[in-house]
Amino acid sequence: MNAYPIKFRPILKEKIWGGEKLSLLLNKETMSKNIGESWEISGVEENISIVANGLYKGISLNDLIKKFKGDFLGQANICAFGENFPLLIKFLDAQTNLSVQVHPDDKMASKYHNSYGKTEMWYIMDAEKDAEIVLGLKDKSIDKSVLKDINASNVNSIFNNRPVKKGESYFIPAGEIHAIGAGILAAEIQQTSDITYRVYDWEREDINGNMRKLHTEKAIEATKVFPNDSVKEDHSTDDKxxxxxxxxxxxxxxxxxxxxxxxxxxxxxxxxxxxxxxxxxxxxxxxxxxxxxxxxxxxxxxxxxxxxxxxxxxxxxxxxxxxxxxxxxxxxx
Structure with missing residues (x-):
């Protein structure tokens, strides 16, 4: 194949928690005021990325893999993943809190969804004053059944809230409770999976007055307790x-x-x-x-x-x- 720097058309996703930073700060073309995600490179079914530039403009990610195989993905990746693209690459804008959620590991995702699990990481590109994330349970010895009874009066005693700032990165292995909070612009790298189990959604309603579905039983099954909640490093200086x-x-x-x-x-x-x-x-x-x-x-x-x-x-x-x-x-x- 002709190897060159390949761009793909962003796939923009409206979200109840989305805002305007992806268009105003990252120049994503949209008139919507609630874009929460820009899927930069995706092999997720029905969301396959299309090349935006150069010799292969207009060709899908999947077709590039089928045609060029190891020259495109790497031979080891062809052996490991076949013709499936193994990562999902995103930018996210949280105008309000995302739901508190958890993702299954490979074993659970295969069992219920015939899919990969979802381990991910965030890089904080921008954070407003007092912006926070949820990362793990506050009490690591607590019984996971507490996830059945979360409400506005006890939510802050159950989840671990952490302040964030620009330049930090967070590793979220499959099974870790988490949520990006309001005022955060982030880059996200994850396994190719769109499986999310919502645990708590801040008791908010959509435009039709309905609350989004929770997935409590599967969330309890998926949730794991980690001794350290994340990798967090400050990269605000010009380290090479x-x-x-x-x-x-x-x-x-x-x-x-x-x-x-x-x-x-x-x-x-x-x-x-x-x-x-x-x-x-x-x-x-x-x-x-x-x-x-x-x-x-x-x-x-x-x-x-x-x-x-x-x-x-x-x-x-x-x-x-x-x-x-x-x-x-x-x-x-």
């Missing part, structure tokens, strides 16, 4: 390269570009995704070059082994499936 998460499902690094950065992927048997979270940059593979701005995402095919990035100042999240030979598949800690 910082590992955010390395788990069985993906590796995510953050890096700045102030000048020219050359990436060597000769030892990596995987596609690479760049999410631009600050500034803008020119990304070059061979003779092909693409301008990438804050709020945009590009995919580097596995065939590309050298990438050159030029910028006066930008920051990227670098995402890939770790090769076994690189010994990067340890759990996040």
């Amino acid at each position: 390269h910082t590992k955010l998460v390395s788990c069985d499902f993906f590796t995510t690094n953050a890096f700045y570009v102030n000048g020219i950065e050359v990436k060597d992927y000769k030892l990596l048997d995987s596609f690479v995704i760049y999410m631009c979270v600050e500034g803008n940059a020119n990304v070059k593979i061979g003779e092909y070059q693409e301008l990438v701005k804050m709020g945009e995402t590009i995919l580097i095919p596995a065939r590309a082994k050298r990438v050159e990035i030029a910028s006066k100042h930008s920051k990227f999240l670098e995402v890939y499936i770790p090769s076994p030979s690189l010994n990067l598949t340890q759990k996040a800690s």
Whole structure:
């Protein structure tokens, strides 16, 4: 295949909790005032990404995988996932709180949904004053059956609320109770799955006066208790390269570009995704070059082994499936 920096058309999702930051700050084209998610790269059924630029413009993500296989995904990923794209890449804008929720692991998702589970991470791109997330249960010894009886009077005593700020990252393994709070703009990297079990939805009603469905029994089954609620690191300084998460499902690094950065992927048997979270940059593979701005995402095919990035100042999240030979598949800690 011709390897170049591939962009996809964003798939925008209206949400009861969404706002306008994805359009106002990240330049997503929409007239809606409640866009909660921009699915940047998706292999989720009925939400398949379409190429937006270059030689393969108009071709679906699935068709690229079928045609180019290991040159596109990496041979190890073809062996592991077949022709399924293993990650779902998003930007999120929470104008109000998301529901408190939990996702199943691979075993439970396969049992009930014939799907992958959902381990994910967040990178906080912006956070308003006093913005918080829910991460885990406040009392780790509490019986999970308490999830059956949550209401406005006891919710703050059950869930662990944590303040957040720009530049922090959070790892959310499948089974961890969580929610993004109001006033947060985030990048999200996750397994390819759209399975969510709602535990509590702040007793709010939709435009028709109905409350959204809860999934309490399955949430109780899915919920796990973790000794440490997340990986949280501050990346507000111009560190050149910082590992955010390395788990069985993906590796995510953050890096700045102030000048020219050359990436060597000769030892990596995987596609690479760049999410631009600050500034803008020119990304070059061979003779092909693409301008990438804050709020945009590009995919580097596995065939590309050298990438050159030029910028006066930008920051990227670098995402890939770790090769076994690189010994990067340890759990996040």
